[in-house]
Amino acid sequence: MRATRQDLRDWVHVQWVPDPIVRKHYMSLRAPTLQDPTGDVDRLIAELIRITPTREIIPENIKAPLRVLQRISHTLRETSFRLTAVVAQTDSHYELIDVRKGHDESDCLGLAIDVGTTTLSLYLVNITAGEILNRLVIENPQTIHGEDILTRIHFCQGPAGLETMQKLALEGINRGIGRLADSCGVAPHDIYAVSMAGNPTMTHLVLGLNPYHLCREPYVPVVSRPPLFRAKEIGVNAHPDAPVYVFPGLSNYFGGDVVAGILASGMHKSKDISLLVDVGTNAEIVLGNRDWLVVCAGAAGPALESGGAKAGMRATASAIEKIRLDRETLEPSFEVIGNRPPEGICGSGLIELVAELFLSKAIDPKGRFADHLDVPRIRTADGVKGFAVVLAEKGEGPKDIIVDELDIGNLLRAKGAMYTALALVTERLGVAFSDLETFFVAGSFGEHVDPGSAITIGMLPDIPLERFRVLGNSAGIGACLMLVSYGLREEVESIRRKAAYIQLTTDNEFMNRLNAALFIPHTNKELFPTVFHTR
Structure with missing residues (x-):
């Protein structure tokens, strides 16, 4: 794999102040003398205080692990008292986690991880420059013991089940770290910070916490707001003392991945009302603004991730992601992820195909092919x-x-389940689709979907296309943001305080209204005027 640097500012819709969770500080110290026999560590800290612009570092709030203390005297004398100190922020103090010989001008590296039920998304980040150096998406190895969360929770209750699940997740993460590091010509040991976001179950499994009570009343997590860990505590293949920030969850239902997604969207800071839908293994919906946030979930995700089709596959290399049809001959032209020979079609590709078939009048609102067509590609x-x-x-x-x-x-x-959930949550809160300033589409599915096609089949509301913003993997981007601007943790706590959860899928009204949304685009044509105008 090739390294592909990208400025993080090109990926996000929020302003952030550079405040890396870890910094490198080059120092040239005066050698001790009989007149100045200050201890080596005390001398280093004094210089660190002097060169730190904000003067936030004081002797009382900087610590150093014994492993660093044991090396520092030798390193100083080996380099004529010139070294680079690697300093990490925590919630309460600063920590000297490493000393490098001489003037180390290499990138200060961090790793952001979206721990998904189906896939693991990893980002190698230059946290000083705010650049994503490379990213990688791999299958979550835990899937061999269950595609869904409940199956994995059940597996954890068996002999060595929890240990197996944690080991599989970490093996996948560490394998991905190795590949990312190789692609950028660095060593995993050079990664000085880690930020991680996942749903409640995935977070529990990576940390080796038993998720048993997450799926049993009263649905209690072991911890909702994990403390700052070190990489060696968890088993992440980075610098042993690298701080690991794990995004806190909103509740037992919604994890740090949702919080990270809200952070990446910036909707929590806007006076205007926005909606965020993140389609992964589940479809999670967030509605609100700077004053309030409401979160709910639907079950549309699995079908949309891989298309729910026999030829369906996830949005990975060799998947057809975009497709157009000649309206007369129905001959297709398509794009394949990775420019490889096509092996299947992902959710976004299927949505575009169905939209194109409908607009070409090859299928009716029920999704059935017209009898009068004599086209070689329509087969029985x-x-x-x-x-x-x-x-x-x-x-x-x-x-x-x-x-x-x-x-x-x-x-x-x-798509009917998703549209019904969107309609119910907005109506319940007195918000019309036309009131939405921005409609964010996120998740691995959201990275590839064409909003226009999603409107055509009745999955997304018929609002102006310019109001849609495709975020891609919002959880992964939110995790990247925490690395480059650690002060954002205060915004995370603000998001947690203002967010409320509502349940939709057990609502009788949901089931009643779902039936009307099972047609293309809907039984109520007035809800999708532009679709019928185009057709």
Whole structure:
């Protein structure tokens, strides 16, 4: 994999003040004399105080682990009292976590991790410059013991179950760290800070905490606001004393990934009302502004992540992510992630395909293919019609990729659940879709989805396209922000205080209204005027 530097400011929609969780300070110290026999560490701290612009560091609030104390005298004399001190912030003090020989001008590195149920997303960050040096998405190895959270919680109650789950997560994380470090020509030991966000269960499993009570009344986590850890305590392959910030959760239902996503969007600082939908294994919805935030969840995620189709796959290399059809011949043109031969279609690709089929009048509002069409790509197997996106016989790929009416039906159920949840939460709080200043779309799915196509099939509300902002992996970006601006932890606590949770899916009204949303785009045409105008 190749390193691809990107400025973090290009990824986020919020202003942040540079305040790295870890800094490197080069110092040239005066050698001790009979007239000045100050201790080596005391001498270093005194110089650190002198060169720190804000003068926040005082002798009483800086500490050093024994491992550093044991090395410092030798390092100073080996380098003629010239060294680089690596200093980390904590909530209560500063910590001298390493000393490097001479003037170390290398990047001060941090690692941001989005610990997802399905995938692990890792970002290697230059935390001084605010640059993402490279990123990597890999499958969460825990999936071999269960695709969903409840199965994994149950597995943890067996012999060595919890230890196995933690080991698998850390093996995946550390393998990813190795690949990222190699791509940038650095060593994992050079990573001086870690920021981590995940849902409550994933956070518990990475920390080796038993998630048993998360799924049993009264649904209590071991901890909602984890303290600052060191990498060696958890088993993350970084500098042993690297601080590890774990995003706190909102409740037993919503974890640090939601908090990190809100932080990345900046919606918690705006006077205008915004909505954030993060589609991962679940679809999480946040509505609000600087005065209030409401959070709820839906179950649309799994179907939308991989398309819910037989030829569906996650948004990884070889997945068709974008597609357009010739409105007369229905011949497709498409884009594949990684520019590789297509092996399947991801959720965003399926949404675009269904939207294109509907706009071409190849399928009706129920997702069924029109009988009058005589198009080579529409084929019938076992009495079910389908559309051949890729035909191996034409050399378009290694195998046929066909989306049939059953696949489309799965998508319609998923999009219907999402739209119904969006409609209910806004109406319950007296907010119209037209009141939304910004509609943020996030998650691995959100990174690839085309809002226009999502409106066409009735998954997202029919509002002006310029109001949509695609955040991508908002949890991962929020974790990056914490590395480069540790003062943002105060905003995190503000988010936690103002956020409230509401339950939707057990509501009878939800089930009643879901039926109307199972059509393209909806049974109420007035809700989607631009779709019918286009068609």
